[in-house]
Amino acid sequence: MIAALTKELALAKAKILELEARLGKNSQNSSRPPSSDVHGTRPSKKSRRSRKRRKRGAQPGHPGHFPPIPEHVDQTHEHRPKTCSSCQADLADAPPFGMPTIHIVFELPPIKPIIHAHQCQDVKCPNCGKITTASLPEDVPSGQYDPSVQAMTALLRGEMQQSVRQTSHVMTHILHVPMSTGMVSKTEAQVSEALAPAYQEAADFIQKQSLIHADETGWRQEKKRAWLWVAVSGMVSVFLVHVSRGAIAAKALLGAGFQGILCSDRWHSYRWVDSSSRQLCWSHLKRDFKSFLDYPGECRRIGEALLHQKKRMFRLWNRVRDGTLERGDFQRKMQPIRAAILSLLEQGQALPKGSSQAKCKEILKLKDALFTFVDTLGVEPTNNKAERALRFAVLMRKRSFGCDSERGSRFTERFLTVRATLRSQRKDLYEYLKSACHARLKKVPPPSLLPLSADQDEKLAMVA
Secondary structure (H helix, E strand, O other): OHHHHHHHHHHHHHHHHHHHHHHOOOOOOOOOOHHHOOOOOOOOOHHHHHOOOOOOOOOOOOOOOOOOOOOOOOOOOOOOOOEOOOOOOEOOOOOOOOOOOOOOOOOOOOOOOOOOOOOOOEEEOOOOOOEEEOOOOOOOOOOOOOHHHHHHHHHHHHOOOOOHHHHHHHHHHHOOOOOOHHHHHHHHHHHHHHHHHHHHHHHHHHOOOOEEEEEEEEEEEOOEEEEEEEEEEOOEEEEEEEOOOOHHHHHHHHOOOOOOEEEEOOOHHHOOOOHHHEEEOHHHHHHHHHHHHHOOOHHHHHHHHHHHHHHHHHHHHHHHHHOOOOHHHHHHHHHHHHHHHHHHHHHHHOOOOOHHHHHHHHHHHOHHHOOHHHHOOOOOOOOHHHHHHHHHHHHHHHHHOOEOOHHHHHHHHHHHHHHHHHHHOOOOHHHHHHHHHHHHHHOOOOOOOOOOOHHHHHHHHHHO
């Protein structure tokens, strides 16, 4: 009986320890989003505690940023003092002294859309008497809205994240273009159709790249669970709304025959890509190592040692990124760090059964994907590119709760693709939307989203 009770007590203690560790989960030691953190439970960094808090806004000595004087000025108003501020003398006939101080004021004119009335005249033939009606020219839209209105509607819906009702209000009462909620949805679908060829070209392009950063986040489609996927390579980003978070969606995004290097987290949907052609995100690994600290004894020691080796690794990597450490020296100095990390993971695999042991075992299955960035030029140790690309979409999801239809999902993935790609290439989104809608009207392909050349792509990436 004593032996049985001792065994039962050990199991109960292990279960209590596991439950307490679950209670300690937050965005710093798990994949939970920061919004799920309970107020006051997130551990503060020592550097933040020791650093003196500064007031928000510009600091003393800040030079300030002032808008440049516009090249074109519509009206110039000249102001002169009437009397001297010292002796009150009349300054009406006094000559000016030095250059005047220029104060620029911007004023919005009344917004008044340009309305075109196209009259299709009936003409009766003098010979046979048949009446022929004139047809609209090819560059005239069949509906009420030209490409500028269509582009503005898409900009309000996508970039400004306005609801259908809010978009209708802005178009009708501020821009003075009458537009019902139904027409907002219809116009959005027209813009989506205009962007489809450019989106498909970008999707085909990204599947042929040698290095891709991929990630996914939750979405809604027709009030059902869906997922928003993203793939980033260079200056091109492609989004995909899919009802699955499995390998079928990952293959639809990356291509079933993907042969490049994939940077991602450890989600099982990417396991069809060989681990030697992957790079695991070390930001996610850091959170896993932090979760080891929730357990006492050997598990905590292994977690602290892994975090220490990770810190050493990133110190070296930051020097490589900044150009202060040669890559050959980096690879040489990484050898003992690599060996130490793998040894610690093997020690964690031998721990008593628990989440930490399972994580070590899972990471070791993908050990070939831990240090690809050390051996392969151009690969990064984190998946920040894909995660940054998803941030805007996450904010959109919080406001809209996803899409009510598959048609809305197509607009979302195409608009986000265009927005993210043009943003990385520092191109104007509104002008592109107008050009794409004009191309749809003329039944020609829209402007390409692809970079002009590999050299330009690299230069833009360095600037970004």
